Amino acid sequence: MSIQSTVRKDWDYLQAAVELSREFATNAVERDREGGNAFAELEKLRESGLLKLNIPTEFGGFGKPWSAVMQVIREFAKVDGSFAHLFGYHCLNMTIVHLTGTPEQAARLYTETANNNWFWGNANNSLDRRVVGRENGDHYVLNGIKGFTSGSPYADILLISFRDQSNEDIFHRAVIPAERQGVIVHNDWDAIGQRQTGSGTLSYQDAIVHKSELIDETYRKGTVLSTFPPILAQLVLSNLFVGSAQGAIAEAAQYTRTQSRPWVTSGVERANEDPIIIRQYGELGIELEAAVSLVDRAIVQVDKAYAQGFDMTAEERGEAGYIVTTANVFSGNASLNICSRVFEVMGARASANKYGFDRFWRNVRTHTLHNPAEYKVLTAGHYVLNGQLPRPGIFS
């Protein structure tokens, strides 16, 4: 495990992301086809130093705000939705400890993550209640299976959740090393998109979780910031959507300019001079810019609210939450439409598998299902009609 990229003062995260994105692009189409894991690419991500992007500087990170994280996500999504997701949730998972646990635990985990250049995986899906922990002295013994454990095959460390056997209603969160005995990563993710996120199942066979590894949610209970993670998660997704649409349009434009043939009745020499095609690019661009602008506005608002720390008010959270909600729905729909329509401006030969142009739609289609857009429309509506801010919940 390389920890080459120690703190550099002059470090330019966006440039690093752009370069990495260029590397990812060289084999993104094949990797998408193969699915499974991209360990080599994860190492490149690790070497870039970006895994420490949002770790506060006092713990050895770069201390960048969410806007920085989001820009990197978008950059990755332009070519590789899986790495956009892996990176975004890595940043988010460790933040959850910060927002919901004790300062000590957060400090320790931030520090160790920075020192070891860890990658965080996720086995934290609250909707899946199949993992049960039996209390036993200073630890819990876990059994059961968890789905949608994104990043688990790549993880050094895992954010997990489980039900307490003694009480159906108690849900514990904990952070454990991925190599913990009894933790089995099944690496069985095989979906139509986001194919290298490793979002399959993870099971426990008498795996031990020490009580000291539990996140003590009582400490931050009642603070507004502790309810902020779902908003961050939605913003991660929104940026993945926008980046995917940007990537799809960029690849399409490149193709139209260099490979498309003008339509037989177009009367032009080159496809990129055809007003019919130019017009379609105009429509795609207009929809894209609206999505970019709304997501950018959401990013600014999230940065601003997040900067309040544990003093964040319910209203600051709510207003950020409302804009993020609208951004998530709008960018998801816009991206689906754009990633589907780009084929129309390239022509029939662009359907060849070798180009992998459909991966954008497949990635966005997969990721927009993460939590239903229709329920987010309701959330937005409560605010627009009745001024009711989004209520803290698992997905809002």
Next chain:
Amino acid sequence: MSIQSTVRKDWDYLQAAVELSREFATNAVERDREGGNAFAELEKLRESGLLKLNIPTEFGGFGKPWSAVMQVIREFAKVDGSFAHLFGYHCLNMTIVHLTGTPEQAARLYTETANNNWFWGNANNSLDRRVVGRENGDHYVLNGIKGFTSGSPYADILLISFRDQSNEDIFHRAVIPAERQGVIVHNDWDAIGQRQTGSGTLSYQDAIVHKSELIDETYRKGTVLSTFPPILAQLVLSNLFVGSAQGAIAEAAQYTRTQSRPWVTSGVERANEDPIIIRQYGELGIELEAAVSLVDRAIVQVDKAYAQGFDMTAEERGEAGYIVTTANVFSGNASLNICSRVFEVMGARASANKYGFDRFWRNVRTHTLHNPAEYKVLTAGHYVLNGQLPRPGIFS
């Protein structure tokens, strides 16, 4: 080669198509994943007798109108877009001889097709001008390569086209046995959708085409009916779009009823009781019914115009052409939207590859590129604004 299904008075083509469709469904998802060819399924199609569906009864076929062909296409498309295409173009390819060649050639080819239960492939793409024939006494010697040769790997007989070496502007059409020496089917189709249509390249190495195999287009020149094939082709596609949307909704509804979990904040016990999801099905259904109705109307108009035979007037052709144009554009867009949106009413787990739900979108996306919808919108606009009927052309 089985020719078991000789003319039966009591033969119910739609029932045959439904049964065959049910068989196709058993492995459609795997076959889509593998791509390549489905020879076993083609044999089933052959055995069903459907290959003779639109061969006039006097030549040993079932003499069914285009409405029957379209219903079968739609039925197949509900589970397998490739077979919808293969079947539709089989019917169309042999018709092209009928509409554009001499009665004798049509009679002979219809009869042989019926007697031998032949399947017709297609190497007729007019936009690809790379195949050249050199005249040599009573035959031409062909060299070059042709793309988008749908059905060629399965074909007993091929509708082909080539340029005359002596004159750039002369384009010949001919019908030859698929096994003709010098004809190489590359079977290299690997697209995001319509994966078993075998629409790859076919090349010629000094392949001989006898002049008697040429379609003599002078015979029917000037008749309106001889310009009808592009309208039929667009109608084939429209039915593929509609059938795909019907299949996507049917599979989704089945999944929602039996496998979807109710959303955590829905307050219902079962996903199919959730008003949010019911509403979305309503939207999908409304768009589908509009597409079905418009395509059905186009079918009726095509049957009626086609029944005029070589007496068809330019106005009859034009009005059918206009409605088919609108049906093609509308059903293509509706189907793309429906096949993309069905995921939203199933939930995140429906993105698993094993279900293959994305094949509907991939099939429609691939097939809607066949000829650009935007140009067809122009064709429709000329009629709406200026009363100008679609002009006979390669794609209108």
Next chain:
Amino acid sequence: MSIQSTVRKDWDYLQAAVELSREFATNAVERDREGGNAFAELEKLRESGLLKLNIPTEFGGFGKPWSAVMQVIREFAKVDGSFAHLFGYHCLNMTIVHLTGTPEQAARLYTETANNNWFWGNANNSLDRRVVGRENGDHYVLNGIKGFTSGSPYADILLISFRDQSNEDIFHRAVIPAERQGVIVHNDWDAIGQRQTGSGTLSYQDAIVHKSELIDETYRKGTVLSTFPPILAQLVLSNLFVGSAQGAIAEAAQYTRTQSRPWVTSGVERANEDPIIIRQYGELGIELEAAVSLVDRAIVQVDKAYAQGFDMTAEERGEAGYIVTTANVFSGNASLNICSRVFEVMGARASANKYGFDRFWRNVRTHTLHNPAEYKVLTAGHYVLNGQLPRPGIFS
């Protein structure tokens, strides 16, 4: 009151509607601006004989099916949404007696309507519960006010409804002469559209309704046909929507061809040669044809179901109801879009009030609110997802 147009064997109802529509067109824009009533036009409608269009022949009418009524509605809506509505509800109001009352009453009212060439108005809105009748021997004494009483200022005879003072839950329907003492037509309709439908309020001041005038709903109770009126009402509206869209496009195309100036950068001599504008007409036409096709399909299904008479099964009703529901929602949305977008193909000067081009949007916008489209989407969704046919109700 003219009853000139007695039954003619050779009578061509559609031609009559077209001619009348042409007359309506001469002052439709001014009449829309003025609002209020169009008594002169109503007399023309009366003279045309069309008021008897759907009265069975045995009672002196023309015995035409609903498809005929719908064609006339569509024809009127092309220029005058108010008359489309007045005519449609006239036909519907008298039918309600037929479907829900005794054969004797239906026969008597059909006959008198035919003999006197009556026009039926409507004070039957079930959602407005403000009119109360106090039983008094052989009659009821009515007081209160009713809204949305379309056609009331023009009416010879009125279909009315009121609550029974003795029991909140009992709702009576009756048919009374419009000139009944104590019936006050306020003629206060002033809406953004459908401005000459006279859909304002009507109040009762101790107005007497004889028990013999009540519709005896027990007679047909339990028959499916007696629950059919809401489906007919939705179909009336759907045809108004489609006709309005047809009219809007026709007027726009006429304007573009004769008055629009080509855009400064278009490079064409005349606006109707501009591909940008032609393309937009194509889009409008495609959406229109989809709406027309779906509404036409609904009409056919309604005619077929209605022809079963009181033997109509719940399934026949339900399937007609489903298609009518989809047709209503789709045609409403399509028409709103078309009637709003036509301005774009005409140019800035078309916003002049003198043309009255906005009346199409205002009419459709007003009429689509009659009952909420969103609830009809739910109705469609129940069928698509769960196979549940629309349940008989006030609006489904």
Next chain:
Amino acid sequence: MSIQSTVRKDWDYLQAAVELSREFATNAVERDREGGNAFAELEKLRESGLLKLNIPTEFGGFGKPWSAVMQVIREFAKVDGSFAHLFGYHCLNMTIVHLTGTPEQAARLYTETANNNWFWGNANNSLDRRVVGRENGDHYVLNGIKGFTSGSPYADILLISFRDQSNEDIFHRAVIPAERQGVIVHNDWDAIGQRQTGSGTLSYQDAIVHKSELIDETYRKGTVLSTFPPILAQLVLSNLFVGSAQGAIAEAAQYTRTQSRPWVTSGVERANEDPIIIRQYGELGIELEAAVSLVDRAIVQVDKAYAQGFDMTAEERGEAGYIVTTANVFSGNASLNICSRVFEVMGARASANKYGFDRFWRNVRTHTLHNPAEYKVLTAGHYVLNGQLPRPGIFS
């Protein structure tokens, strides 16, 4: 003519606009119905000091950037599209002298406008070439008629344009007092929307324009900033669109909360608790926020480019122009949709004329025709596909 509001240090322009907007609201619906002029309201605008909002401080104005102007436009548009337009074009018209004429003329006109609290009208439409000036010594004598002269009935001073009789291709611009002899304001604007903008015709009968009143366009020729007005004009419109949508939603929400009745099958007590309606508000809000965000981004970019003054580069102009183009198209379409759809969340009674809810759609529909959106889509497409920045022209 009041010039009460001289420069105040503590002056809060947005608050002033909000207050004025509240006043406009009190009779906006009636004024819309009546059309014609709103001189009393113009005086209120004058008294507010806002007419000097963007006059540089050195000439006695408030020196606010375009972002301030745009906020005021948006504020007015929430209740009164006409005043949004009058104010926006007032600011724009005087700026045109600044950007395209000599510094001296700009300084003089800015100063006089500030000193006299003038309102600028517009008779500058370049597409209308009917006004001709005959040179005569030190002046031109003008004859002819000009259309779309917004603000002319209210104007103290007019920006005008005319052709030079000696040369078809020479187009002069000038600034003259509105009371100049021979200038006849016809005050004949009667359109479906923007009814109090006074955008009718203005004619000249031997009206004299002194050569000193001409804008000397040679001075700034070649600078990028001199080509900036069309971008500002498009931004004015975009803000009018966004403000109209905001106003429409605000009025609708107020109505739904206080006046709408819950739908009969909704199962809720109050309309604003109905998930079906809440969901629709969510959709409206999401589309609105996207439009707001994109227009806000365009504003920021315009402020930034404008701040470069006559050093503005072609690229700065082009990038601002691209974003403004996308913002204009997107906000226009979004606003049309929103202003049409708000009726659906209020119910049938909201179609009553007394509420005037349709004025939003009518205003936006009228104003979006100002220059065709479809041509702007092309402009955007040239950039997206080919990186070609919008070319300076009359409307881009």
